[in-house]
Amino acid sequence: MSVDERAGRTAEEVAALRERIAADSLTSRRDYLRLAVTMSGGLALGSAAVAAGIFHRHGDGTAPPKLVTAALAPGESIAFSYPGEEDRAVALRMADGTLVAYSSICTHLACAVLWRADRGERGELYCPCHEGVFDPRTGAVTAGPPPRPLPRVLLEERPDGIYAVGTLRSGEEA
Structure with missing residues (x-):
């Protein structure tokens, strides 16, 4: 005795049930193509959005000047964010009065770079x-595993303070 016979189904009911199951499980070529095109379009759109975000974030766009500090005495440093709030940087005034600023994100594995005035004659970024x-x-x-120099932040001294006015990529000259 079969399962259908035990359930009390007739041969016609079983045939109708099998036909309905077969019709529901079939995917037409048109449905398959529609699904494939929709998924491909979604993947392309998502990839384009990610790429646009990356290029916008690391592009060559210019940020407006930002006040870093009113003054910086020789031998002092100050941490700040430029060009965006998530972009950490450090400005240094050397003992001879030279003013420089760099990204404070290591080019090795993106750890924080610290100014150490007590290291060596001129100090170091560590x-x-x-x-x-x-x-x-x-x-x-000068030592360790970083593959590139630190990206430079361009500074400008004005009567009302020190401003960050631009950035250079690793090794790029002003």
Whole structure:
């Protein structure tokens, strides 16, 4: 005795049930193509949105000047954000009066870079994660694993303070 016979179904009911199940499970070529095009379009749109965000974030657009501090004495440093609030940077006034600023994000694994005035004659920019060391005058790597110099932040001294006015990529000259 079959399951259908035990359930009390007739041969016609079983045939109708099988036909309905077969019709529901079929996907036409048109439905398949519609699904494939929709998914491809969604993936392309998502990829374009991600790429646009990356290019906008790291593009060559210019940010407006931002006041860093009113004054910076020789041997002092100040942490600030530029060009965006999430972009950490540090400005330094060397003992001889030279004013420089760099991104304070290590080019190795994006750890925080710290100004250490007590290291060496001129001090150093130091990444404690993997002992990366950068020259405070040029941003160049002097020790450790960082592959590139620190990106530079351009500063401008004005009567009312020190302003960040632009950025340069690693190794780029003003």
